[in-house]
Every structure is written in C-alpha cells, then in structure tokens.
Amino acid sequence: MTSLVEVYRRWPTKDDCIAHLEAVRWGEQPLCPYCGADRVSRNRDAKRGLTASRWKCQRCDRSFSVTVGTIFHNSHIDLQRWFSLISLMLNAKKGLSAMQAARDLDMRRPTVWSMMHRIRSALADDGKLLAGIVEMDEAYVDGKRRPANRKDDDQPGPRGPCGKQPVIGAVERGGRLKAMVIDKAEMTADDIRNYVTGMIDLPRAVLTTDEYAGYNGLNKNIAHRRINHSRVYVERDLFSAEFGPIQTNTIESVWAILKRAIAGQFHHVSRKYLPLYLSEVTYRYNARRTGEAFDRLLHLATNP
Numbered sequence: 001m002t003s004l005v006e007v008y009r010r011w012p013t014k015d016d017c018i019a020h021l022e023a024v025r026w027g028e029q030p031l032c033p034y035c036g037a038d039r040v041s042r043n044r045d046a047k048r049g050l051t052a053s054r055w056k057c058q059r060c061d062r063s064f065s066v067t068v069g070t071i072f073h074n075s076h077i078d079l080q081r082w083f084s085l086i087s088l089m090l091n092a093k094k095g096l097s098a099m100q101a102a103r104d105l106d107m108r109r110p111t112v113w114s115m116m117h118r119i120r121s122a123l124a125d126d127g128k129l130l131a132g133i134v135e136m137d138e139a140y141v142d143g144k145r146r147p148a149n150r151k152d153d154d155q156p157g158p159r160g161p162c163g164k165q166p167v168i169g170a171v172e173r174g175g176r177l178k179a180m181v182i183d184k185a186e187m188t189a190d191d192i193r194n195y196v197t198g199m200i201d202l203p204r205a206v207l208t209t210d211e212y213a214g215y216n217g218l219n220k221n222i223a224h225r226r227i228n229h230s231r232v233y234v235e236r237d238l239f240s241a242e243f244g245p246i247q248t249n250t251i252e253s254v255w256a257i258l259k260r261a262i263a264g265q266f267h268h269v270s271r272k273y274l275p276l277y278l279s280e281v282t283y284r285y286n287a288r289r290t291g292e293a294f295d296r297l298l299h300l301a302t303n304p
C-alpha cells in the first residue's frame with residue numbers, strides 16, 4: 001500500500017503528481033475531456049515555454065488539464081495533498097476521521113471532509129460477481145438519529161433496532177466483498193433474491209447465511225447452506241470437507257470493521273452519506289492484499 005512517505009518520494013513536486021495522473025488516466029494518448037479528440041498538444045506559455053499541466057484541443061480549441069471531469073477538478077487543492085489524503089485513507093484500517101486527516105495534512109476540517117467524500121464517491125464496485133464459498137448477511141448500523149425518532153431507539157424492530165440503517169453484504173471466504181445500503185426498513189424474499197443475483201454468480205457459488213426467514217427458498221436458485229445461530233456458530237455437514245464449515249464469521253467480521261469505523265472514526269453517519277462510508281470500507285477490504293489500491297483509485301477517480 002502506498003504510504004505517505006512514498007507519495008512524497010515518488011511525486012515530490014506538483015508536476016510529478018500531474019505527470020502520474022496523466023499516465024494513469026490516459027496512458028500514452030491524452031484525450032480531450034470535452035470532445036474526446038486525440039489531436040491535442042501541450043499549451044505553450046510565452047514565458048515558460050511548454051507548461052506541464054495544460055493541454056489544448058485541436059478540434060474544439062478548448063484548453064484543459066488532466067483533472068477536468070475528475071474528483072480533483074475545481075478544488076483549489078494541489079494534487080500532492082489529494083495523493084496524501086488518499087494514502088492516509090487507504091492505510092487507515094479502522095477508518096480515518098476528517099478531524100484526524102485535517103491535523104495530519106494541516107488543513108481545515110470542512111475542506112478535508114468534502115475531499116474525503118469526493119474520494120469515496122469515486123470508489124465504484126468492480127462489477128464482477130462473487131463466486132466460490134460466499135457468506136451473506138445483513139447488519140444494522142448507526143445512522144444519525146433525528147430528535148423526533150429518539151424515543152423509538154430502544155424499541156426492537158422486525159429485525160434489528162429502530163433508528164439504525166440496514167445494510168446487506170456478501171463476501172467470498174478469503175476473497176472479495178460487496179455491500180450496499182438497503183433502501184427499505186424490511187426486506188421481502190424477492191428483495192433478497194435480487195440482492196443475491198446482483199452480487200453472486202449463482203452457478204459458481206455456494207452460499208451460507210443464517211436462518212433469517214428472508215433467505216427461505218433461495219435453494220431454488222443457488223446451493224444454499226444455513227447456520228442456526230440460536231443453536232451453534234459453526235457447524236459441519238457432509239459438504240464441509242469440500243466447502244468448509246457452515247458459518248458466517250467472515251461477513252460478521254466485516255460488520256465489526258464497519259461498526260467500529262462508524263463508532264470510532266466517521267461519527268454521525270447520516271442515511272445520505274452511509275453508502276459512501278460503505279464504499280470506503282468495502283474498497284479497503286478488497287484492496288487489503290493488492291499493491292494496486294492507490295493507482296486503481298486514481299484510475300477510478302479520473303475515469304468517471
């Protein structure tokens with residue numbers, strides 16, 4: 001994972017950052033972000049000669065830099081600060097508060113807060129379905145409570161307490177994670193089937209869930225094993241030699257990471273922003289064993 005020290009070593013100047021972003025976004029051939037033309041040339045500056053950062057399109061005659069149309073555009077923040085913040089976020093296993101990042105980067109908290117949200121907004125899912133041994137579960141995480149709801153907080157809902165926001169996730173054992181915020185308070189069996197088909201490659205996966213009634217009937221669509229948590233947390237069956245024990249410990253450890261990040265770092269996560277925090281936690285989880293998380297993030301950020 002690219003550390004803060006590495007950011008300053010590899011890209012010591014603003015121009016180095018721009019050159020790297022150009023390479024990640026365009027490779028060999030820069031394209032005009034306004035009209036898509038490849039007939040572009042570096043801007044000429046009468047005093048400085050060729051300038052590193054600006055390009056001119058021969059077709060539409062507009063001038064642009066590599067940040068046009070990306071999360072870095074119009075931010076008045078230099079790219080080195082952006083790279084540093086991305087590095088801090090990717091390396092913060094338990095999440096990073098805007099307050100802490102502001103202290104680390106010597107910037108104002110509101111500025112850093114909005115930069116962090118821009119970064120999170122770039123973290124799109126890779127679109128590849130999960131396969132192999134997959135665990136699926138829902139969780140209820142703290143949303144920001146409105147005062148009007150406060151008296152409902154302690155009353156248990158249909159599944160999980162009120163005032164909390166439901167999320168659903170699926171994870172390959174030893175592999176990738178997908179998670180999303182659920183729009184409704186309660187899910188029907190159809191909703192769950194849609195989440196399953198949206199996240200999992202049905203013929204190539206064995207699914208493990210708990211005994212929640214919403215998962216009833218899934219075995220028509222996918223090989224499905226269930227664990228009865230009121231009885232036991234890990235179970236073995238005839239298929240355990242091949243598919244491992246029946247348990248949902250992997251997805252539950254993901255929920256522990258998410259809840260810890262919300263309680264300890266993110267604070268006051270509103271319904272509106274919860275998907276962004278979830279994207280961040282998911283991205284970091286999926287990047288945990290690759291060395292490409294930093295450049296992949298830059299690629300996502302520059303190819304919206």
Ligand SMILES: [Zn+2]
Pocket residue numbers: 032033034035036037057058059060061062
């Ligand atoms: Zn153009």
